[in-house]
Amino acid sequence: MELNVLRLLEKTADRFNKKTAYSDSDESLSFSEVEERAKRIGSALAEKIPARSPVAVMSGRRVHTPVIFLGIAYAGCFYAPMDSTQPKARLMDILSVLQPKILIADEEGMKTARELGFEGEILSAEELAAHEIDQPALDERARYACADDPLYVIFTSGSTGKPKGVITSMMSLMCYISAYLEVMKIDENDVLGNQSPLDYIAAVRDIYVPIFTGASMFIIPKQCFMMPAELFRVMNERKITAVGWSVSVFTIAVKLKAFEGEKPQYLKKVCFSGSVMPCSALRVWQKELPECKFVNQYGPTECTASCTYHEVDGVVEEGDTLPIGRPYRNYRVFLLDDENKPVSTGEQGEICISGPILALGYYNNKELTDSSFIQHPLNGAYNELIYKTGDYGVFDESGVLWFKGRKDRQIKHLGHRVELSEIENAALRLESIRECCAMYLKEKELIYLFYTGTATVKEAAVHFRGILPGFMVPRKLIQLEELPRLANGKTDMRTLADMMK
Structure with a gap:
């Protein structure tokens, strides 16, 4: 097994050259273009920072973002993707943990990047991609690279109130993708449909599977996932054959009766993860797409995306529960x-x-x-x-x-891992909230916050929207005179759980 994704990229680019590697609604890049631009970015960075340095990246869901990641790897460094649409307080928390000397931003992310008070150097992704390739410098970085060097840092919810950065090595990524491909049987004939934000762990499949196989990847517009009929139309237009999506996409499509219209006729390989798949929803997909393979994945970011899989055998019944395999x-x-x-x-x-x-x-x-x-x-x-x-x-x-x-109070909500204690710590940043307790009603996928203090519900809601990503903001804010207590003085979680019903 090849242990370096860059050597694999070069082999794939040599074999598939002009074939599309990544595309979005506006443009596409061939494998040879990806290799060339990544080397340009790597050459520029090699002049500025030593190997094994972290590089923050603020670039959206577009074809150039994976190229930036690969360019950073060519420089012998590792990338930390950041979503510029998240609250500035969270972005600043990520930078305070990462402490990079360089932040790369695309045109859209540049404005946000400059507003963060970042003390390092902010570089334009477009300008880096125009740098001349310095092959001797890249060879020097490659000469001293090791398989266990960091490749990326993905930030997840942290119990202290600050996000925590999970560091993954190149070897770990190579091990996971090769094992994933053995199960999913994806090859150069496939077209992947990306759903995940590119700063999220699930995106590593969509970014790196093409490099392993010669498959193409299309970044599906975000708005399509709110309109399943349009999603299916775009999938057929782009001839999407394989997807790895969060469970919520599948359940929303069923809820909105998407199959009453156009079906994704080219789709043959489906992987889902992030939360428990309701078999009532899976059954609909299986009945509508009888030739499609469906695979349930489980695993934390700390273990490179997923550690177990279960290929669904036969059409499930509505009351069934899927194993994680x-x-x-x-x-x-x-x-x-x-x-x-x-x-x-x-x-x-x-x-x-x-x-x-x-x-x-x-x-x-x-x-x-x-x-x-x-x-x-x-x-x-x-x-x-x-x-x-x-x-x-x-x-x-x-x-x-x-x-x-x-085992603890970490939850999976809308495909994201969330520490309820991080929400509580965020709440307590508002001086008018005295005490609080975050709870989760799994059946309705609702985060509650029970709190005491003088803050109005409106004030608390505005506060959360300013410091937390949307998926972490409590949808139910309930002000109490006092939090219920057990005899030992701890918060009575059972009473609060009853209040959510």
């Missing part, structure tokens, strides 16, 4: 009880993961890294790190893993 190649998945001992078949335990796909840790956060990536408690012979997911699972007699819920 078996480990991908290169992943070791096992269960431990609360005393870090293995559990028997059929017994519930915490899902734990090890292997070459583990993240390198949390950027600039050694304490959290050391507490999250720990020595395997069953291996006293040599160093072997594991990641404990905080999810409960059960292996059945056939070795298939079933998801049994969260």
